[in-house]
Amino acid sequence: MNATDNAPLALVTGGGTGLGLATGLELRARGWRVIALGLDTEPALEGSGIAFERIDITAAAALAAVAARTPRLKLLANAAGIILHEGREHAVEGFRQVVEVNLHGTQLACVTFRAALAEGRGSILNFASMWSRFGSGRNPGYSASKGAVESLTRALAVAYAAEGVRVNAIAPGWIDTRMSANAFSDPERAGPLLKRLPAGHWGQPSDVAKAAAFLASDDAGYITGVTLPVDGGYSIA
Numbered sequence: 001m002n003a004t005d006n007a008p009l010a011l012v013t014g015g016g017t018g019l020g021l022a023t024g025l026e027l028r029a030r031g032w033r034v035i036a037l038g039l040d041t042e043p044a045l046e047g048s049g050i051a052f053e054r055i056d057i058t059a060a061a062a063l064a065a066v067a068a069r070t071p072r073l074k075l076l077a078n079a080a081g082i083i084l085h086e087g088r089e090h091a092v093e094g095f096r097q098v099v100e101v102n103l104h105g106t107q108l109a110c111v112t113f114r115a116a117l118a119e120g121r122g123s124i125l126n127f128a129s130m131w132s133r134f135g136s137g138r139n140p141g142y143s144a145s146k147g148a149v150e151s152l153t154r155a156l157a158v159a160y161a162a163e164g165v166r167v168n169a170i171a172p173g174w175i176d177t178r179m180s181a182n183a184f185s186d187p188e189r190a191g192p193l194l195k196r197l198p199a200g201h202w203g204q205p206s207d208v209a210k211a212a213a214f215l216a217s218d219d220a221g222y223i224t225g226v227t228l229p230v231d232g233g234y235s236i237a
Contacts, residue, residue: 008075008120009032009035009074009075009120010024010073010074010075010076011066012035012050013036013037013057013076013077013078013106014127015036015052015079016052017042017178018179019172019177019208020038021050022205023079023213024048024077026206026209027216030213035066036052037055039056058101058108063108067116071119074122075123075124075125076117077124078110078124078126079127081102081127081142081146082097083098087138089138090140094141095140099141103149106126106149106152114165121165122166123224124168125168126149126150126170127170128146128153129146129171130231131146133150133235149169153225157225161224166221168215168225170227172231173197174202174231175202175205175207176205196237197234203232211230215228
């Protein structure tokens with residue numbers, strides 16, 4: 001028997017890039033088996049020990065096929081998400097596109113892997129955002145979808161509790177990823193943002209990943225229905 005056969009299994013949507021990948025790498029370092037589902041990858045995935053499957057996480061049949069061969073699951077981390085710039089989220093189609101991935105994709109994964117999570121007495125970790133609470137004039141689709149993810153997290157925490165499945169969320173702030181590149185490269189935006197941050201510096205993907213690993217661990221066994229900000233104090237400043 002392979003030594004990894006008894007390791008807890010995590011599925012991470014959007015696990016080939018950004019915060020999903022960082023979370024997968026942290027879980028691997030802690031002895032988890034990790035399967036990443038999504039469409040994009042970054043170089044750090046190679047040689048990491050994370051298995052990657054190219055899947056559109058809004059495709060019900062594709063997710064059902066994964067679920068059919070995953071009878072037992074310890075963690076489902078829903079990190080897949082998109083954001084559209086240049087005002088595209090103010091258009092009907094752009095708004096719907098973002099909601100389809102960020103909210104509907106998250107809900108679809110939760111429903112699809114519910115039985116496997118119950119079998120594994122596992123947990124769900126959804127990726128919300130600081131914009132779950134704040135309004136973003138630039139990105140109404142992203143804000144609305146992430147606000148709904150936080151509400152969905154609370155609802156499913158109640159719905160799944162009797163099955164032994166915890167449901168939590170993490171709300172990253174200004175983290176140094178590709179998604180934040182536009183803001184960080186604009187001095188007119190980056191300066192005021194950094195000045196407001198009590199921590200005094202941008203967050204790193206590893207900051208989010210370590211918090212995610214905690215919520216997935218047995219140490220958080222009595223925690224469900226919460227959204228944990230990882231934002232350097234931005235939300236309280």
